[in-house]
Amino acid sequence: MAQQQQQQQKPPRTYNVGILGATGTVGQRFIQLLENHPFFNVTALGASPRSAGKPYAVAAARSWKQNTAIPQNVAAAIVQTCEPANFAGCDLVFSGLDSDVAGEIETAFMKADYAVFSNAKNHRMDPIVPLVVPLVNSSHLDVVHHQRKVHRLQSGFIVTNANCATTGLVVPLKALQDAFGPLSRVAVTTMQAISGAGYPGVPSLDILGNVVPYISGEEDKLETECAKILGSVRDDGTGFANPAELRVSASCYRVPVIDGHTESVMVEFANRPPPSIEQVEAALKAYVSDAQTIGVNSAPEQSIVVMTESDRPQPRLDIWVGRGNAVAVGRLRKCNVLDIKFSLLSHNTILGAAGSSIMNAEIAVAKNLIK
Numbered sequence: 001m002a003q004q005q006q007q008q009q010k011p012p013r014t015y016n017v018g019i020l021g022a023t024g025t026v027g028q029r030f031i032q033l034l035e036n037h038p039f040f041n042v043t044a045l046g047a048s049p050r051s052a053g054k055p056y057a058v059a060a061a062r063s064w065k066q067n068t069a070i071p072q073n074v075a076a077a078i079v080q081t082c083e084p085a086n087f088a089g090c091d092l093v094f095s096g097l098d099s100d101v102a103g104e105i106e107t108a109f110m111k112a113d114y115a116v117f118s119n120a121k122n123h124r125m126d127p128i129v130p131l132v133v134p135l136v137n138s139s140h141l142d143v144v145h146h147q148r149k150v151h152r153l154q155s156g157f158i159v160t161n162a163n164c165a166t167t168g169l170v171v172p173l174k175a176l177q178d179a180f181g182p183l184s185r186v187a188v189t190t191m192q193a194i195s196g197a198g199y200p201g202v203p204s205l206d207i208l209g210n211v212v213p214y215i216s217g218e219e220d221k222l223e224t225e226c227a228k229i230l231g232s233v234r235d236d237g238t239g240f241a242n243p244a245e246l247r248v249s250a251s252c253y254r255v256p257v258i259d260g261h262t263e264s265v266m267v268e269f270a271n272r273p274p275p276s277i278e279q280v281e282a283a284l285k286a287y288v289s290d291a292q293t294i295g296v297n298s299a300p301e302q303s304i305v306v307m308t309e310s311d312r313p314q315p316r317l318d319i320w321v322g323r324g325n326a327v328a329v330g331r332l333r334k335c336n337v338l339d340i341k342f343s344l345l346s347h348n349t350i351l352g353a354a355g356s357s358i359m360n361a362e363i364a365v366a367k368n369l370i371k
């Protein structure tokens with residue numbers, strides 16, 4: 001394992017990339033994470049007609065909320081409208097588009113033969129679109145070949161990553177499924193950061209000193225996306241098969257935290273008797289993700305960081321595990337209702353958004369899917 005982690009990805013060439021929704025919360029993370037990327041060069045930025053025609057540093061002046069300055073390589077770039085013709089020369093595009101417009105725009109880019117890596121919900125449950133969490137199910141990328149055939153494309157496709165709360169959850173679930181067989185029931189309560197709602201997001205008078213027990217559409221996404229991600233590719237490569245047993249119940253809360261989604265999780269295993277807490281802890285610690293095995297550039301060294309302190313993980317202390325690309329798991333214990341319970345924390349705009357998209361694209365490069 002250590003040997004695999006030390007390998008640096010050596011792609012055959014560099015790739016020009018465009019960012020759709022570059023001015024938003026997720027778009028900014030793409031720009032920050034790609035600033036010194038060894039083989040992805042940002043060459044085109046897109047956003048709404050409100051931002052188009054302006055230098056990026058002007059268009060994003062008010063909304064830039066990252067803890068580093070706007071990189072020099074994009075500050076003077078003129079923001080474009082999100083039309084494929086404005087992205088000529090890009091080998092792939094990352095999308096952090098608002099879901100009100102992402103569906104149509106991403107389809108237009110795919111049909112214009114661009115490889116699209118999307119963060120939006122619109123195409124996630126399409127039966128021929130891979131919904132990929134790079135620490136979990138990179139094999140689903142293989143359905144890209146079938147998607148291209150259906151749309152008669154040479155190089156275009158759409159791959160999405162998951163909802164940010166789903167992403168943190170499926171990583172330990174996959175480790176448990178691999179080690180102990182199918183899971184039958186999962187109950188999860190989320191405590192989601194305000195950056196999950198984009199900018200300007202939740203009004204301060206709604207969230208300061210408060211907890212809001214509702215995030216529109218979120219519970220449904222957690223309950224449906226987990227099964228697709230934890231499922232397999234059908235033998236003929238034309239789609240996906242969900243695990244038969246799995247049922248997920250989600251309750252989602254917005255909390256006054258800037259970055260980092262915390263989740264309280266209960267799990268029941270299909271096989272009886274269930275594993276002991278010691279066996280579960282060992283399985284979580286031993287988990288090696290696809291991104292690690294393939295050895296992609298942005299993979300964390302450890303995908304699940306198990307914390308044994310009784311009051312961890314906490315967003316302020318633990319959000320940077322794996323440079324934001326890993327999941328922290330703690331408070332692992334027996335459950336009197338289902339079999340086990342634990343808390344987890346993941347960075348919603350890195351592993352939950354831009355970081356996963358970048359790893360998905362790195363894996364696609366390793367699998368020779370980018371033409």
Ligand SMILES: NC(=O)C1=CN([C@@H]2O[C@H](COP(=O)(O)OP(=O)(O)OC[C@H]3O[C@@H](n4cnc5c(N)ncnc54)[C@H](OP(=O)(O)O)[C@@H]3O)[C@@H](O)[C@H]2O)C=CC1
Pocket residue numbers: 020021022023024025026027046047048049050051052082095096097098099101102119120121162163164195196197198199348349352353
């Ligand atoms: N924030 C998070 O933690 C996560 C977000 N996501 C998803 O990622 C996507 C982006 O989220 P987020 O960054 O938070 O959202 P923001 O609201 O912060 O950003 C939205 C982006 O979409 C652009 N946009 C809006 N309307 C149009 C249009 N008509 N044409 C072209 N571009 C347009 C905006 O440009 P402009 O600035 O010009 O208005 C902006 O760049 C969403 O689909 C979201 O659901 C997924 C996982 C996690």
Ligand SMILES: N[C@@H](CC(=O)OP(=O)(O)O)C(=O)O
Pocket residue numbers: 099119120121162163164192193195196197215218221348
């Ligand atoms: N709804 C999530 C972020 C998000 O935009 O999710 P999705 O991409 O699934 O719509 C949150 O508020 O934390």
